[in-house]
Amino acid sequence: MKRLFLIVILLMLFGVYSSVCASSEVKAVYGETxxxxxxxxxxxxxxxxxxxxxxRHAPWDRPTFAQAGKYDILFAIxxxxxxxxxxxxxxxKPESFKLVGYVRGRAVEYTPEVMSPYDYGLERxxxxxxxxxxxxxxxxxxxVFDMQLVYRVNPxxxxxxxxxxxxxxxxxxxxxxxPITDLEPCSGxxxxxxxxxERTLQMIKYYR
Amino acid sequence: MNRxxxxxxxxxxxxxxxxxxxxxxxxxxxxxxYHFVPDPDMPEVLPVGKTVACGNYSIRLLQQPVIGxxxxxxxxxxxxxxxxxxxxxxxxxxxxxxWMNPESFKxxxxxxxxxxxxxxxxxxxxxxxxxxxxxxLFLEKIEPGDTLLTTLVFSVYPDVDGWVMRFxxxxxxxxxxxxxxxxxxxxxxxxxxGIF
Numbered sequence: 493m494k495r496l497f498l499i500v501i502l503l504m505l506f507g508v509y510s511s512v513c514a515s516s517e518v519k520a521v522y523g524e525t526x527x528x529x530x531x532x533x534x535x536x537x538x539x540x541x542x543x544x545x546x547x548r549h550a551p552w553d554r555p556t557f558a559q560a561g562k563y564d565i566l567f568a569i570x571x572x573x574x575x576x577x578x579x580x581x582x583x584x585k586p587e588s589f590k591l592v593g594y595v596r597g598r599a600v601e602y603t604p605e606v607m608s609p610y611d612y613g614l615e616r617x618x619x620x621x622x623x624x625x626x627x628x629x630x631x632x633x634x635x636v637f638d639m640q641l642v643y644r645v646n647p648x649x650x651x652x653x654x655x656x657x658x659x660x661x662x663x664x665x666x667x668x669x670x671p672i673t674d675l676e677p678c679s680g681x682x683x684x685x686x687x688x689x690e691r692t693l694q695m696i697k698y699y700r
Numbered sequence: 701m702n703r704x705x706x707x708x709x710x711x712x713x714x715x716x717x718x719x720x721x722x723x724x725x726x727x728x729x730x731x732x733x734y735h736f737v738p739d740p741d742m743p744e745v746l747p748v749g750k751t752v753a754c755g756n757y758s759i760r761l762l763q764q765p766v767i768g769x770x771x772x773x774x775x776x777x778x779x780x781x782x783x784x785x786x787x788x789x790x791x792x793x794x795x796x797x798x799w800m801n802p803e804s805f806k807x808x809x810x811x812x813x814x815x816x817x818x819x820x821x822x823x824x825x826x827x828x829x830x831x832x833x834x835x836x837l838f839l840e841k842i843e844p845g846d847t848l849l850t851t852l853v854f855s856v857y858p859d860v861d862g863w864v865m866r867f868x869x870x871x872x873x874x875x876x877x878x879x880x881x882x883x884x885x886x887x888x889x890x891x892x893x894g895i896f
Contacts, residue, residue: 518728525731533731578816633816634809634860635779668816669808670741680728 519700520654520682528656529676533574536682537610537638540569540652543690546606546642558606558642565647567591567602567687569654570610574636577675578668581631583661589641590657593649600649606642633667651698654682738813743864746883755869755878756793761886762786762849767858768891770825781858782825783807785865785885786851791842798841799872805838805852806868809860810884816860825853862888 518526520536528534544560546568560566571589575581586603593600631637657679687696746752751760766784785807791797802821809816821838829851830837842848856863863885868877 518730521730527729527731527734529727530734534728576811576814632857634811634857636859669818670815672814676727678727682728 517681517683519685526680526682527576528678528680531575531577531675532656532658532678533576533636534656534678534680534682535572536654537570537572539686539688539695540567540684541688541690542566542647542696543568546640557608558644560644563646564644565691567643567645567652569641569643570638571641571654572636572638573656573658575631575633576672578633578666578670578672580633580665580667581658581660583631585659585661588656588658590655591641591643591645592653592655593645594651595646595649600646602643602645604641605644606640608640608642610638610640651700652684652687654684656680656682736812736814739815742810742813742815743882743884745886746865748886751790752881752883753792754867754881756791756797757867757869757878758790758792759867759881760788760790762788765863765885765888766891767856767888779857780855782822783819783854783856783858783863783888784829784851785854786849788847788849789838789842790847791844794844796841796843797871798839800838801870801872801874802838804867804869804877805854806866807854807856807885808864808866809856810862810864811860815864817857818866819854819856822853822855825855826851829853858890 522536522538524535526534543566546558546566558566569591584607586607589604589607591602591604593602657677683700685698685700687698688694689696746761748761748763751758763786765786767781768784769781789800802823805821806818808818827837829835833851835850836848838848838850838852840848840850864882865885866880866882868880870877
């Protein structure tokens with residue numbers, strides 16, 4: 493009887509614990525500000541889109557910078573990220589923003605093909621991974637990068653998630669007189685409930 | 701395998717899961733649910749009109765600080781804006797003092813109770829501003845007991861909560877500051893259109 497009681501207690505503890513863990517996975521509310529750890533602030537500005545072509549209007553660049561192939565599609569996310577650490581970031585590695593999609597319970601991971609500023613009026617503020625974007629400008633403390641992440645994905649996957657875990661690309665140094673050392677590193681998962689499909693002009697909903 | 705072993709193995713499995721799970725758990729919180737711990741060294745706000753003494757000087761804010769963009773597109777920065785602080789500086793010593801070092805004035809931006817980057821005084825913008833307002837620059841000589849009305853301009857990143865001003869008066873020929881005071885600036889007024 494005692495043992496049974498112990499097992500029941502353990503099961504209850506496990507249930508409570510796993511439900512707490514599951515709830516810390518965030519269903520992304522578009523436009524909401526989230527703290528990731530407490531070292532980065534993240535806003536997913538609007539629904540991600542499925543599209544076949546992404547163009548940019550910067551005068552010094554080629555007009556098209558990503559185009560879907562025959563068997564894939566582009567998944568574009570507009571993400572704002574604010575540096576709450578006391579350090580200069582020389583850019584983000586593409587592994588910092590992994591997109592995960594599921595098919596029959598199996599997860600498929602993608603790294604961004606393009607990471608570029610969303611608004612080219614602010615082109616000076618970016619130094620990120622982008623094969624066609626050569627300008628360098630570090631991310632100072634408190635700066636917000638308004639980024640467009642573009643992934644080339646399999647269109648048959650569902651239940652998309654964005655895994656954010658910033659890794660610096662080039663170099664890093666402390667910018668403030670009194671470094672902030674007690675920050676939790678950022679490691680967050682954002683689940684997308686809706687995705688806008690530009691091909692069909694319909695909202696795709698995922699019930700998870 | 702008897703019952704005892706089975707129960708033991710099951711308990712080990714559960715504990716193992718509890719240890720493994722946190723490594724997969726996401727750590728994302730909506731910002732309004734998060735409790736920020738303010739920096740214990742964060743200074744108090746200096747209200748407009750209140751005088752504080754520091755070294756041979758006293759300083760007083762004359763109006764709510766203002767922040768806005770430089771309208772001249774050729775020299776304006778895409779990210780930075782100008783923070784203008786109108787102050788009155790009084791000479792408390794018995795002799796005339798001139799040539800205050802621009803290093804005497806600094807601002808630090810703050811966000812959610814924490815202090816971040818330090819910005820130096822923008823001497824060119826300060827000179828342009830005081831000329832426009834018919835004031836004198838902070839470099840001017842101040843007679844004993846006299847006050848100097850001037851505007852201090854800093855090029856800062858605007859998208860923050862507030863600013864801490866650090867006043868450490870030092871003349872050009874002095875090796876070290878006479879004293880140091882820090883205070884938070886009152887709420888800053890944002891100008892959507894340019895200020896110059």
